[in-house]
Amino acid sequence: MTTLVLASASPARLATLRQAGVEPVVIVSGVDESQLDGLPPAELALQLAELKCAAVAQRDEVPAGALVLGCDSVLELDGEAYGKPDDAADAVRRWRAMRGRTGVLHTGHCVRATAGDRVAAATASTTVHFADLSDEEIDAYVATGEPLQVAGAFTVDGLGGAFVTGIEGDHHNVVGVSLPLVRELLSELGESWTELWTRNVAL
Ligand SMILES: Nc1nc2c(ncn2[C@@H]2O[C@H](COP(=O)(O)OP(=O)(O)OP(=O)(O)O)[C@@H](O)[C@H]2O)c(=O)[nH]1
Numbered sequence: 001m002t003t004l005v006l007a008s009a010s011p012a013r014l015a016t017l018r019q020a021g022v023e024p025v026v027i028v029s030g031v032d033e034s035q036l037d038g039l040p041p042a043e044l045a046l047q048l049a050e051l052k053c054a055a056v057a058q059r060d061e062v063p064a065g066a067l068v069l070g071c072d073s074v075l076e077l078d079g080e081a082y083g084k085p086d087d088a089a090d091a092v093r094r095w096r097a098m099r100g101r102t103g104v105l106h107t108g109h110c111v112r113a114t115a116g117d118r119v120a121a122a123t124a125s126t127t128v129h130f131a132d133l134s135d136e137e138i139d140a141y142v143a144t145g146e147p148l149q150v151a152g153a154f155t156v157d158g159l160g161g162a163f164v165t166g167i168e169g170d171h172h173n174v175v176g177v178s179l180p181l182v183r184e185l186l187s188e189l190g191e192s193w194t195e196l197w198t199r200n201v202a203l
Pocket of ligand 1: 028030073165
């Protein structure tokens with residue numbers, strides 16, 4: 001069995017990997033995400049994922065031979081990249097701009113095989129259609145605090161689920177990690193997704 005290090009503090013990424021049979025070692029990168037500005041959204045997500053992955057891969061606590069996965073998610077709306085809202089007022093402003101419209105949730109992924117220092121990276125993108133929320137619904141959702149903790153100020157699998165009318169593309173990518181893309185990146189490195197499984201029973 002190969003060890004996967006998840007270079008992310010995201011509880012949703014950890015839960016997604018666990019549900020898919022992988023028990024990663026979590027080592028948070030602590031990367032300052034403000035250092036990259038002005039890039040196109042998909043490129044921004046990719047470069048931040050690469051920074052997080054590289055920052056963790058060099059840590060002493062990474063097990064020998066481990067694979068390190070870094071991710072970063074942003075919502076693209078009108079060509080701009082949106083991470084987590086700055087505060088409640090920002091979250092309200094964002095929702096008033098995106099309600100009834102369509103955005104693209106980009107998640108950058110970077111996998112580094114510490115043995116041989118091999119790297120594979122790519123961004124997965126999922127189109128997200130938002131319901132036309134009323135001002136009262138926006139205020140109620142922002143008051144829960146959830147929008148402040150997530151890129152794009154929404155979740156597809158949490159309280160925000162009622163406000164996403166549809167998606168085109170990978171669901172898990174919206175949550176924070178595209179499982180099929182990680183499988184492909186591992187394959188590029190000559191690694192196997194099924195070798196990461198820590199249990200051999202489904203559900
Ligand atoms: N559960 C859930 N979380 C989401 C959704 N959309 C975005 N997120 C979370 O929003 C966060 C995006 O911020 P990032 O900077 O990529 O990651 P982070 O949580 O700050 O953690 P790091 O990887 O350590 O930076 C991640 O934790 C995502 O899992 C969603 O639809 N559902």
